[in-house]
Structures are given as structure tokens and as C-alpha cells.
Amino acid sequence: MASSTRQPPTSASGSAPPYAEPPVGALRFMRPQKKKPATSPIEATKYSPACMQQKSNTTTIYTKYIREFLINGGESEDCLYLNVYAPRNPTAAKLPVFVYIPGGGFTSGGSDSLYKIPDQWIERTQSHLVVVMNYRLNIFGYPSADSAMLNVGLLDQRMVVEWTRDNIAAFGGDPGKIVLWGQSAGAGSVGYYSYAHYANPILSGLIADSGAASMLLKTPHSGFSTLAATVGCGGGLDPEAELACMQAVDAGVLETAVSTSSVSFTPVADNVTAFANTTERLARGLVARLPMITGSNANEGAGFGALNESGLSPDRYENGFMVIGCPVSAEAHRRADAGLATYRYEYAGNFSNVSPLPWIGATHSAELPLLFGTHYEYRGNSTAFEWDMSYGMQALWLAFANDPSRDPTMEGENGGVVWPKYQPGTDTMALFAAEDKVVQFVSAKRVDSHCL
Secondary structure, three states, X not given: OOOOOOOOOOOEEEEOOEOEOOOOHHHOOOOOOEOOOOOOOOOOOOOOOEOOOOOOOOOOHHHHOOHHHOOOOOEOOOOOEEEEEEEOOOOOOOEEEEEEEOOOOOXXXXXXXXXXXXXXXXXXXXXXXXXEEOOOOHHHHOOOOOOOOOOHHHHHHHHHHHHHHHHHHHHOEEEEEEEEEEEOHHXXXXXXXHHHOOOOOOOOEEEEEOOOOOOOOEOOOOHHHHHHHHOOXXXXXXXXXXXXXXXXXXXXHHHHHHHOOOOOOOOXXXXXXXXXXXXXXXXXXXXXXXXXXXXXXXXXXXXXXOOOOOOOOHHHHHHHHHHHHHHHHHHHHHHHXXXXXXXXXXXXXXXXXXXXXXXXXOOOOOOHHHHXXXXXXXXXXXXXXXXXXXXXXXXXXXXXXXXXXXXXXXXXXXXXXXXOOOOOOOOOEEEXXXXXXXXXXXXXXXXXXXXX
């Protein structure tokens, strides 16, 4: 865990209301239940715990060098809360809203993560809101039980969008301008959402940083029963009895069992919340026809696997493209072919106060401190170019949220840059933070050439 417990400054308000009933007891592994109306004011003055995490003893760049990407604080099975960040002096009566889905491989992560707290950004602009969610992870969110929903963690995410639609006006947000934004597993979730809720997305736009709907998706498996046998719920129980037994096991015991098991629990292709063949669905028009920003980082692979103190190996560099860059590329190409407005990018920044070793560079998640405005807080102040980068990317994301039907524009001191829609084979991919330039538009071959 990261050690700091920084709270939002007084110029931006933060709160952590529940959006669903606690998913405990008979509600464990089940679809979320909408929170009953409170009978008294909710005391929302601190962050809620993250959802139950899958633990690992492996040392990575995140556990040793960039701990601010990890969750900050405790964890609990009672975790279906969200944080709302709103300006104290808003520039308009109704402001656009980002609903942010944190990453973590669907096994870990949460809303209280120091590099991904948007208070500084909102304090500076006073012109948007951000809702950051917790959602169930590992076996608690993706149990693959025969008698339970398969991907209840994805249903948690849908409930947060519905909560935002129904409640955000009270915070000064515009329920007609909600952009769903996620990174890594959160970006994959944005992709799943666009195919699952195409008929009623509620949203006005989509942003997927370093992830796509084809990423991390598995076929249904029998891992639930395998794990059940290790915690005293085996012995040939029928599916309903097995589920009831597992609902009574202590959450910490389940967490330990998952963390030491060879069975993984991540979203599966149930063809309800996540689909095995998104290419076919897109061809049939079964996707939310919303504009999307999507892209990847130039050095994704540096963040994968156990720490290699000697630097980034060629295999790990290429693996970053296979795991992240190429699925993002394929989705961008398919969307462009289908006539869906898509804004594609690659982030290439290498800033020492975010990536403290030179070979880490534009690793997985490295763009987030610039977008959230936290890049200067933990390892020394930022360079003038890093500040320009941060303000420039924030301006484009915010322009998109204000009106996703228009090409995002970077106004003011950064110079009226218009981000064109992505068209394969043309110089329409935004390249951020390369060659001391905030943004330039290049061919996507620099990414696509690594893909089969």
C-alpha cells in the first residue's frame, strides 16, 4: 500500500456515497442491489475501503518504485461506494461528468489511488466533475459459479452509471453529458459496456486508455468449484448448496484462497455483459454508436511481470504491444471501418518524477498522473514541458466531454490544435509527449507494425 493519505483540497469537494447494498452474505456473488434511500444524511467525509484484493508477493515496478498507482487504504467486502469530485466555484450550472473505472486486471485496484485522484484537475478548471468507482474484483466480481451471474463486477459498473444519471445533477453535473472513462481493465470494461448496453448506454462518449473489449476476456470455467473445495465447500454439493456454502465463508479466507490459487477469476464471455465476438457484433451494429478516445502507451510492457532491475527486455517490450497496443489497434481499426468516430493516440512521455528509472518510460498507467494533475506531487516538481503536457491532454479530454460530437480542440496557450478522427493509413493518430512536442499527428504504423 502507498503510505500517504492525502485528501482532496478545500477547493474541491469529495464524497463517498454507497451506490448499492453491501454485497455480503446472500448478496455475495449476486447482481448488485440498488441502495435503499437513506433515512438520515450520509456522512461522506473520507474514502471507503477498496474491494477485496487478490494479493501477490511478486515485486514489480509498482510495488517498488511507483507505489502511488496502488490502492491507498484498506479493503472490505462492503465496498460498493463511489467518490464524487465537484468544483466549489463551477463555471456553469451544468457541467460534464467523467465516470472513471480504475484498472487493476480485474483482480485488484480501487477508487482511492493517489496518482488517480482528480481533485487538482477540478480545482484548476472548475469546469467538470469526476465520479470514481469501486467495483467487485477477482472471485467476488467474476465467480463463474453455476448458480450465480458470471460478471457481477461489470453489473456494478452499470449501476454506477445509472446512479450518476439519477444523482449527478445535485452535484452540478449534467446527466446528458456523461463520459465513461477507464484505464487498463477499466478500459476493457468501457469496451464491454459499449457492446452490452448499446441500446441504452446513458452516456455521451467513451474513453479507453490502454485497453479494449477483446482484452483479458476468458471463456466460462469451473474454477469456482475448484476453489470451493479448498475452503470447505466441496464434497459433491449441488450448485445451489455450493453457492450458499461459499457465501458463508469469511471474505478474508476467500481472498487468501484466491491469492494462492492457480485459478484466475476475471470476466468471462457470457454474451450478456461481455461478448466473445465483438467483431461480429460491431458488424451488426450492436454497439453503442458513441464517439471514443482510445490509445496505448509506447512502453506498456515495462509495467508487466516481475521487476527486472537490469532494464526492459526486448520480449517484454513486444509483450506490451501484444497485450495492450494490438487489441487497442484492432478495436480502433474496426470502429473506423464501421464509421464510428474514434480519436486514437499513443502516449510516449518519459518523465522522471513519474517513471523514476529511464527504461520505465511511458509504461502502463504513466499517462494518468498527467491527466489527473498529480504528476508533481510525489517525486519532485515537474518540468515546464510536463506541465504543458498535462494541461494539453486535460484540455483535449475535457473538450471531448463537453461535446463528443466535435473533434476535440486544445485552445489557448497551447494553440488551437484540433484532434482529427482516426483514419487508418493517414496521419491521424495523436502522438503525445514525443520529441518535446505536446502533440503531433502521425501514422499508426509505429504501433501497428508490432501487431500480427
